[in-house]
Amino acid sequence: MSAVTKVTGRAIPLPGDDIDTDRIIPARYLRCVSFDGLGAYAFEDDRRQNPDHNFNDDRYNGSSLLFCGRNFGCGSSREHAPQSLNRWGIKAIIGESFAEIFFGNCLAMGVPCATTSAADATVLREAAAKDVTAEFVLDVVGQTVTGAGLTISVGIPDGARAAFLEGTWNATSVLLDASDAIDRTAQSLPYVTGFGP
């Protein structure tokens, strides 16, 4: 598994706060047994209702970064939401704050979610809207976003940041390393051993 030290590319800005995962991928697209093809349905209903939605704007095709607002990805735990964004092309997300399950899903996929101040989240979105060709860089090591003449400091929680930098964001093999300790913990739990005396 590879380390994620930085993500480079153009950025697509997304106005609004509290954008839930039902809006990122409506439930009807969850009737599937594979994540393949979900990229085409990112923000499907929002795009239909709002012709000016940035995911309808071809100039943003090929963007690797998504700039958002507050509490992005709230609601349903569906990994289909970050999977659809990732399959659309998004490799990192920067915003004021993220819902925790969404953040955890992105971490497990190797997609960093970095937080910044409310003011800087607005500055970034305005910069990406003003110049759709601007290249941005999320530096996971230095915890900054640079581009369009800006340098913005961002935050990634220590454990998640270490997982990206070490390339251990796909946790399965790391968790399996402790297989003896897993069994010891299980055997120490009264409900596993049947509440014996």
Added chain:
Amino acid sequence: MPAVAISTPESIFPPFSIGGAHPRPKTSQLAIRIKTMGKTLLDKVWDAHTVRQMPNGQTQVFVGLHLIHEVTSPQAFAMLRELGLAVNYPQRTFATIDHIVPTQSQTRPFADTLAEQMTQALTDSCKEHGIQFFDLASKQQGIVHVIGPEKGLTQPGMTIACGDSHTSTHGAFGSIAFGIGTSQIRDVLATQCLAMAKPKLRRISVNGTLRPGVYAKDVILAIINKLGVKGGVGYAYEYAGSTIAAMSMEERLTICNMSIEGGARFGYINPDQVTYDYLEGRERSPKGEAFTQATKYWDSLRTDADAIPDDEITIAAEDIAPMVTWGITPDQSVAVDEPIPAAATFATEDQPLIDEAQRYMQFAAGDTLAGKPIQVAFIGSCTNGRLSDLRIAAEAVRGHKVAKGVRALAVPGSMEVARQAEAEGLPQIFREAGFEWRRAGCSMCLAMNPDKLKGDELCASSSNRNFKGRQGSPTGRTLLMSPAMVAAAALAGVVTDVREVSA
């Protein structure tokens, strides 16, 4: 604050000194003093399930109960196959189908070929890995968060994970229960563990007696209204106080269910006699002497009297009125008889969202929700699809008729809930009133099945989310409220203050 020595019931199991106990930082006198003070249930359960601190600083947490359903697990089993891994603890995972299952005819194969394909995928995976599957044929199928408690699978002091955000429901028993995504389901299947960070703890105390017509649903909607949909990010919620203590297990399940709507990944209630009375005699509960030993262990997990949460708020039960949401997030709610607030009364940065919500819902500031015509009434879901919810709604509609032009659904949360409701004659009461009595499933809460809103229908709903398009129509509109309020709205054809009906 001085540390006060308070004696707490000693456990016959001193499980919290077991290897992997989570050391608090000893960087200050304060930290040392806090350590000598009491522990919260979160501290105790977290420590007992800590396998180790991982090299990257996360905690490896053992998952005591893993629940899976048809929507978020097929891809996880596919990942497992790609890795060539087995399921580590197949006896600690249980499966059911709920999201996509139709609630009219449940004969296989389903008319919806995608739903049939997903059901078959789960059937095959369970068979391959030796996982017990509460499928339709078992007659034990239901919404995953309804069958866990009713079978006695959900117990105090467990860590519980499921690929569904409403896993927070199970916290009602004093367990640490949270939603995960598909890659994390893969991790639990392969290792029975997750890599996690421990949240902070906010205690929410509700004290006093609820007024007539006010239910657990109103309490949690009021809490979310007060703290906001992101207020719980980074926190677990501990619900406490005399109002919570007086609640039944089913009411407590409603409270914990919506923790995630307030941004808290999980919420819990300390176990007590109400919890034990519910659990005793359940199929998967400990039996005989083991049950006695279990209650002693569960008592030991309760938050110590001298434990200090990271944050604390208090709410007076008497201040809570029947609540209805007016917007597109679960914190956009108001008492049924009060006006919808103007955007100008919110912080500047929140005003665009308020405007967007009122535009989408076709409501104006100053409107009162009481009197708004509805087209659909939905009683069901993991929030309010249990027997006590159906009883309250049936009592309200007994001998009355659903208003002309209103489509009304009553959907039991599980096959077992349906059997109990049938034994009490509830389906007949609903049908005579003009409700459709359906089979167990998630139904119109999320519309991954044939139960959906059409166009911009307005739905009085006992479910948990009022997001844009949530109930299956991209322009559908949801009003969250208690089952009693849904029943009242179904009969009147308009949103109705249940206090005026019962007066």
